[in-house]
Amino acid sequence: MSPVSFAFSLRATDGHARLGQVQTAHGTFDTPAFMPVGTQGTVKALLHRDVESVGAGIILGNTYHLMLRPGDALIGRHGGLHRFIGWSHPILTDSGGYQVFSLASRRRIREDGAEFQSHIDGSTHLLTPERAVDIQARLGSDIAMVLDECLAYPATHDAAASSMQRSARWARRCRDRFLADATVDENRGPVTNPGQAQFGIIQGGLFPDLRAESVDRTREVGFEGYAIGGLSVGEPIDEMYATVEATAGRLPPEQPRYLMGAGSPEDLVECVARGIDMFDCVMPTRNARNGQLFTSEGRLNIRNARYAEDERPLDPRCDCYTCTRHSRAYLRHLYMAGETSALTLNTLHNLSFYLDTMRRIRDAIALRTFEIFRQEFLRLRSVS
């Protein structure tokens, strides 16, 4: 069933934490992995060479943004997203569903799909499960996601149940479309990456019974990997961790597990401890652009006047370009002066911190010292 170019190998475990490697049509990446978000075909404020330099093995592209601008048809004509943006490493694309719920105006969810108006020009679009598959086929990402219904938090059990069930029906339709021969229907457009894999998404809010049912129904369809959706949307952190733990425990151990939209550095460590292999989040890049920087000793906001004459690097433990070359005083000056290089330097640092954290997590699992690493990581950050 899996395309030959996709594979997951589990190399070591330490408690529930897992060390692995994902093989795709555009090369491999090690897990646990953090995927920087490259919404519109670029990680904001960085060049691809910067993203490569901090050690990102895979990036994420947003189907919603790309289908609207420059359009999936145009990207398809250019041979797919890798070729269009000049990135030769793995790419995962989401289905567009989450942004339809969070960004589009006047959205209407029907059984056949989600109708919405573009946040760019107000034009009307219908995103069906089949269309989400076709768009991602044209984008040619290495990992495509099914279209799911995104539930608002908080939700009643009834609302969460019917939403989860619709997501399960959509998952079946997405898989059928994914497995159908695209060449028989000329409206499907080009499949730019025959080695593309497809992940299902587990929904069900914070209700253990619904999560369990969602896992069963999604596994029944069968995917190359499984994502946990609908978390990191405002729920208490302990409930999120409990849901991750219970859900991950029901997923097939021989396939990768992706926690969508999470999270903070602490979330990465805590959710690796609960069996997660892949993460994505705008936090390191978005916070960088707001001046909030992650360090081994906690967070700091570079706009703060206390840094005006601070000659120290952002994080004395960090060996990124920003920390080895520049002081907090200079970074604050650039930020206050409105220079875009401030955004680039801040983003470089935050992503370095995230990807370095993932490297340290992988090293600890390999050495079976993950629990020690976890406690030390959390202790250092709670001091500041």
Next chain:
Amino acid sequence: MSPVSFAFSLRATDGHARLGQVQTAHGTFDTPAFMPVGTQGTVKALLHRDVESVGAGIILGNTYHLMLRPGDALIGRHGGLHRFIGWSHPILTDSGGYQVFSLASRRRIREDGAEFQSHIDGSTHLLTPERAVDIQARLGSDIAMVLDECLAYPATHDAAASSMQRSARWARRCRDRFLADATVDENRGPVTNPGQAQFGIIQGGLFPDLRAESVDRTREVGFEGYAIGGLSVGEPIDEMYATVEATAGRLPPEQPRYLMGAGSPEDLVECVARGIDMFDCVMPTRNARNGQLFTSEGRLNIRNARYAEDERPLDPRCDCYTCTRHSRAYLRHLYMAGETSALTLNTLHNLSFYLDTMRRIRDAIALRTFEIFRQEFLRLRSVS
């Protein structure tokens, strides 16, 4: 008279074009040289490693901006501009005069100096010739400029004459301050670069007699190098070239000649042909941020819809990062989507084009083929 760390060696000439090398306290750079403008301590939209990667041997910092934010006192406490911004190569600073005339509000020019209100917070400042020297001593640039009065274009002979004469008086005061022992006056603040050199500035508008008098009076004071100011302010291009030619011809051949604020790629070639060694201009960086890109075949604006599906690089003759990795279609997408990486990629290309043009100019002078290069360069660009 000259600081021992500053020297200019003339290595070859071809017609009036000159090949040379400038030695400073922070290393050497080859001439003819183009200096990217790093107004607030960064070349806009680039990291220093990007600036180094395109081959910039020296950058320019703006005294007006830096004295207001983060302040020359703060930079002085940090050991000077090189150390504060993390740039180890040569830096030239202007005197701040030009920005007082172009950016500040409610400026008033008196014999003792220029009083103005900051464009950032409205605070009142007095920039005297002595203060311009002291600020640049704290910044510790490798080449400091005298404070001059900047004349509006067009100007009458009388206005140009009295302005030029005031600039000559200020030049004397700047040189006296520069040569005085800074340690005897505690208000002077730190001299962060004892190897700093100082350039005089020739004024006189478009009047040959005034330019000649300005050269005589400025040479009489005596500087490590000479700049031509007051050009590239809206005058007809032929009059600018004629003034450059006549003025450069009166300057001492054994010292570097700097044409301030110029210019277009054509201006660089035409003014090297008239004996200029150094240039600075915001054109490559500012135009890049507006989407206007320089190529071997002329200019293009990446916002144009005709590039939406154009898979070619910006300039097929260019081997910069932008041109070797990305298509016009992708660059247009990034620009239209408002991504800051568009600004970075465009700036990288335009600066590469400028600095590559300077390398080709130097090669041509060394081979004594500069006139052939000049004609071919101008012919290619007039075709498009």
